Amino acid sequence: MTMKASTRQVAGIMVVDISGRITLGEGSTLLRDTVRDLVSKGHKQILLNLGDVTYIDSSGIGELVSAYTSVRNQGGELKLLNLTKKVHDLLQITKLYPVFDIKDDEAAAVKSFATAG
């Protein structure tokens, strides 16, 4: 299953619902383009909903890191929502879990952004 991404706005926060596989090629490119597009339009508070991500490889992990750093470098915030066990375990193994701000409740996640609401 290839990756799909759809974007919606909740209380000023851009929520990106991602499903499928984030792997080298189409998946990682789509994630990069989606985040880049949001930032270019001035949306710098981004919540990536990974609840329907079935698989992620090291390129996908790299793309999450890239999205996180690029948004942060633009003065924004990028958080992760609804990690599956596989993604959770991979972020733990790679010691990236403490790097990201990870949430499991969308409403609380949206409220947690600095200027939300």
Add this chain to the structure above:
Amino acid sequence: MSMTGNRVSYTLDSTLASVDKAEEAARQIATEAGFAEEAIDGIAMSVREAAVNAVLHGNAYDPAKKMQVEFDTRNGDLVITIRDQGGGLEESQIPDPLAPENLLKTSGRGIFLMRTFMDEVRIRKTEPGTEVTLIKHAGGRSSGAKEGSK
């Protein structure tokens, strides 16, 4: 694809489709060999990471260069060898992706993940190219008491 005894070998183009093919084959062969689900996921991911390295970093998508993926079941162990025809990888030059200075790098985690999910990982620079051998021992099988993934 060629088959000899318990050995299956694929010679594949240097494309992302080949990476998917190698991953699918790994998942199928590990399933047929009786490994537990968690071990199968780890084996499939490790083969994917090795195949990405072969196609992208080794062969650099060169249509003239091939990737060879070989699966061999020996005494219940699964031995997988991935070969490319690129410039060759020096294992000593692979940075530690867990080092604080490397944590936010966007690449460099593939071999670390292979070492996490497989019981043995051997990397050999060949002339030309790189040969990566991934071994999962029978302890990761669904019928066994011990889960092989670390």
